Amino acid sequence: MTAELAVVTVTYSSGRHLSTFLESLAKATSAPPPRVVIADNGSTDGAPETAAREHDNVTLVHTGGNIGYGGGINRAVAELDPSVEFIAVANPDVEWSPGSLDELLAAARRWPRAGSLGPLIREPDGSVYPSARRVPDLISGAGHAVFGSIWKSNPWTTAYRADNAEPSERSVGWLSGSCLLVRRAAFDSVQGFDSRYFMYMEDVDLGDRLGRAGWLNVYVPGAEVVHTKGHAAGRDPDAMLPAHHRSAYRFQADRHPGVLQAPVRLALRIGLALRSRVAVIAARRSGERHRGASHDQ
Numbered sequence: 001m002t003a004e005l006a007v008v009t010v011t012y013s014s015g016r017h018l019s020t021f022l023e024s025l026a027k028a029t030s031a032p033p034p035r036v037v038i039a040d041n042g043s044t045d046g047a048p049e050t051a052a053r054e055h056d057n058v059t060l061v062h063t064g065g066n067i068g069y070g071g072g073i074n075r076a077v078a079e080l081d082p083s084v085e086f087i088a089v090a091n092p093d094v095e096w097s098p099g100s101l102d103e104l105l106a107a108a109r110r111w112p113r114a115g116s117l118g119p120l121i122r123e124p125d126g127s128v129y130p131s132a133r134r135v136p137d138l139i140s141g142a143g144h145a146v147f148g149s150i151w152k153s154n155p156w157t158t159a160y161r162a163d164n165a166e167p168s169e170r171s172v173g174w175l176s177g178s179c180l181l182v183r184r185a186a187f188d189s190v191q192g193f194d195s196r197y198f199m200y201m202e203d204v205d206l207g208d209r210l211g212r213a214g215w216l217n218v219y220v221p222g223a224e225v226v227h228t229k230g231h232a233a234g235r236d237p238d239a240m241l242p243a244h245h246r247s248a249y250r251f252q253a254d255r256h257p258g259v260l261q262a263p264v265r266l267a268l269r270i271g272l273a274l275r276s277r278v279a280v281i282a283a284r285r286s287g288e289r290h291r292g293a294s295h296d297q
Helices: 014-025 045-055 070-078 100-110 138-147 156-160 184-189 202-212 237-254 262-296
Strands: 005-011 037-039 056-060 085-092 095-098 114-122 169-171 179-183 216-229
Touching: 005 014, 005 070, 014 037, 014 045, 014 095, 014 216, 037 045, 037 070, 037 095, 045 184, 045 237, 085 100, 085 184, 100 114, 100 179, 100 216, 114 202, 179 262, 202 216, 237 262
Parallel strands: 005 037, 005 085, 037 056, 114 216
Antiparallel strands: 085 179, 095 216, 114 179, 169 216
């Protein structure tokens, strides 16, 4: 196994997705299979244990509970030898395209100040997910949060998601944490993910902190993966939607500290709490409609 590269992921009853992840990983690089560390946050499906038993390059670490995605990744990275230069961070429901890791590593050589590099991410239907974005400021972040789900083409969401940008190799504000190659020196320099983010926004925060520390976040559309989003998050919208809004508040609150900005933080907290409540109600109604439609069939 190559010492240059290792792969880390976090599982929470990921089921068949983990098998696809590992099988496709074998074709993602022409080098010998990289070491894979799975940090398990409390799976009950036996998939992580099966993976560790069937793959010699897989190490399983039990975190002792559901400590979130960023915390789980940090735990997995702690298992790696310091000599590992690059770490591929990915969700277990990612399917690697052939040569995708080789292309990310080649781009890392082209961009020596790249702290993180992200591939083009496709949805299961083949559409491109906007995984390379600007760091949201207070105005664009609030505009996207308020109008993103009801006015898809609003200017704040368009600017934040960089919807009009061509898929070219370039430096961006942040990259989706669902699949990311990080330079170990950069990741360690900012102490990895902020484990206060249980779920959501941990990748935005990481990209922003890397940028503030002088590193680049580089989008590499020449590398592709497919991501089946939300297999874990979609199970419990009553918990996950408020978690998303709490993370959005934490991100902006950290960047607007002090007594003078307390009114800004208060307004943001109230606005996001209200939006969270509306989103949960909408998710419940949608779930009820789907269940009703299923009964009618």
